[in-house]
Amino acid sequence: MHKQTTFLANVRTALGEAPQVERSKSTFPRLFAAPDTTETLKKICGRTVTELNELVTIFLHNGNMLNISSHIAESLHEAADVVVELIRTKEPEFNYVKHVIMHDHPDIAALELWNRFNREAVTLHTTFSRDRQITDKTIASFIGITAPTIGVADSATVIQLTEPGRPRSTSLLPSLHIALLRRENIVADLAEAYALLRQKSYLDSLVFISGPSKTADIEAHMVYGAHGPRELHLIVLAEPVTER
């Protein structure tokens, strides 16, 4: 703490303040003042299906430009079809066996993928909290499936929070990342997303993902799959709702 004291005293000196007098944030309430987001939150919750579908269209359009492969599924069963097709057709990159790792999330569990592969050499893993072998299983997997909390239409971003049973590496180590996103979790832009995030700011880790991993470091030539997944598949779960 001694280092911090002298460091901040130096900063105060540079600012022309008394070096030894610690300044308290309560003296400057406006410094951390955050705008009122009640209206924004109301707007997000009050969106009609038509409005949400417009956001989906925008998301898919913007995602397309970022090389995100998107699918719309009207039911969990349809979503599972997409996932199964990907598992069947894509080939592992780092080994020869098909391991799939997925977050411990009710929507992913509801896909009931284990019912689809009883006669195929596909191994499914779920990132149950406290399983000490998760990292090894993730490294071995060629597909990682997550269900992000928020989708942002304007920047084609999914926001993945780190929570128990939902570790960071599921969307990072496998060659393919499948993100299962509920239509009602899509917001228009980052302003709306941050309004939601402010309620989650206690988390020690979260990540915005806007496309597959990429690099253009060699002669500005765009290559997908630098360190993270080389493909990002977005499945928007849009179950039909009868509008009033």
Next chain:
Amino acid sequence: MSKKPQSQYCMDAKKSMDSPRLQASLHSLQNRFGKGAMALWAEMDDQDMRRRVKKSRMKNLEYLDILLAELAKNVRTRGGHVHFAETAQDAIDYTLDVARKNEVKRVVKGKSMLSMEIAIDPALQEAGIEVVETDLGEYIIQLAGDKPSHIIAPCIHMDRSRIGELFAEKLGIDYTDDPPSLTAAARKALREKLLSADMGLTGCNLACAATGHISLVSNEGNIRMSTTMPPVHVALMGMERIVATLDEHRETVQLLTRGAALQKLSTYVSFVGGPSSDDDPDGSKEFHLVIIDNGRSKILADPEFREVLACIRCGACLNICPVYGRIGGHAYNSPYCGPIGAVVTPLLDGINKHADLCKGETLCGACKDICPVQIDLPRMLAALRQKLAYGSDRWNTRQHNPLEVYAFTLWRLIVCWSPLYRTGLKIARLCQRPFVEKNRMIKRMAGVASGWTDGRDLPPIAKKTFDEIWQEKHATPLPKLPVATKEDNNA
């Protein structure tokens, strides 16, 4: 008068200008990203955003002590460690200590210019620790034993065949110059390093004081890897890279990714606020945030230069600067190149030492136009030149060129006394006679002026100056001052 010996800056600049490969790369980089960013700013719906973010950057600097204390408190609450390092050595010592306690053998690095500024790599290597850059461009540079030449595109000066040869030699793969194959080879080699490293070492693009997070942007995913897989994560943060609230973060990070690569957001924006919980299978179990001054408080204290601390290191100014576009990054001899480097390097590392960076621009103003936070770099370049002209105690700077001082003193006498000015012109006109060629241009001059005529012709002083023509044609002497003529006009 003889010609000055060439400085390192000039020699490095010449080397770059002589490389057709680099010139072509720089050209296409500037065409795409420089023009792209200008177009982006012009099209942006929210035309006030840049001014607003600049204002918040400057405001946050005024309360920097409060913000840093708040950030540290919030990170510590989550179980993270925060170390305040006044000097580069202090930051190095702390990091080495963390490495020693954790018996670190291999460090994987996310791209960080600050890590180069404090020269931490050699210190780690000296301690027997393997240091691996994981950003593809930085990795290539490291394999080649070279230096980065662009803030965002570090190996822009190397072509694919050079990289192909390098990979064949260092990674033992068959030669290829196909970028996807080369990238795949690096992906494989680095994945092994990333999965087996004991420590991740990254920078910090932007910290948020209110929530106690640092945030890191990347497209490759290497930074996510470096902060997720190793058990220890050390983040080096320049003390000015902080915002107060999440709202400020939102706007600032968007300007950063737009300025850097015309992206609404980079592929990944990771927020890290402490070590991962015991239940998490990954994420670092120890998180250390090292907040570094290393000369920044001195810049903060000088109102003339404080503005440069508003910089968010997007590198946009490199993508438009006509000087950088010719000389590339190596001539700046600093982790920070381009217009931002020309201002910040002398301030951090000595104005006299980097005099060429202060003087080697045309002050065209393109960098100010493109800067997402509208930093007036040309103003600060002029201010740095003032330190060189007259010396500065505050900046421990001595007069750069005593001869130039005399020259401008003489110039001042001449321009402030027009009879002397007019006489001087007449003498110069006589002296130039032997040099004026048939096409009425001067092709060769001696001394300092040869700088002009080495590559260009120079028009001579006219047979009659405008002043002389005026005196002849408007023979009736006009009133000395136009006070009287004012009434004439109204008539």
Next chain:
Amino acid sequence: MPGKTVSLFIQCLVDTMFPETGEAMISVFDRLGVAYDYPPGQTCCGQPAFNSGYSRDAAAAAKHFIDIFEAAAVIVCPSGSCVHMVRHHYPELFADDPAMHSRALAIGAKTFEFTQYLVDELAIHDVGAQFPGTVTYHDSCHLNRGLGIADQPRTLLKNVRGLELIEMRDSDTCCGFGGTFSVNYPEISVAMVDEKVDNILATGAGTVTGCDISCLMNILGRLRRRGEDVQVLHIAQILAGDKGEKR
């Protein structure tokens, strides 16, 4: 015509090396019926010293300028960078001297670049000039970025009879002059002007023009060294309908 008498501020390079530019400006004013005078004793605005960091010496030149021009109703100069100096840097030079500071602000407020004065102040878009031929226009940095002048010269050029304006690529990229920069870092400076010259040649235009003689002198010098005979004219010479002496 508007009643203000224009005080001519003849940039030092125009005075000494390109007097025909000053004469051209006068003949445009004559044609438009604008009254003018030429305050004697004027020398240099101080820009070379300021850009080299010699702000105290520049301040001395600035004070000289203010003394000479203070009584003027309006000051017009055929150079954007000098006007930028007077308008934006004079007040900075006297930041610690309130009396001089306010004099500097007052001078700055009535100092205009030539095309800016014609278009913005006098609302003249057509000076009635003739100029047969193709012309390309270079945007000087301090004119364009410092003063925001880009449309005014183009408006005037487009209304010149017989003139075809061909825009060059990157017309707003610096030509590499930069005052003492061009002498201190000649190789970088020449590399920059080479690109400018390439872009000029690519238009195929017979003439290149601009509002700042310093940039034009740099471009001219490089064109001639490369053996190119594209004509280089200050915009005043085109607006005077005077094809000028070729050199």
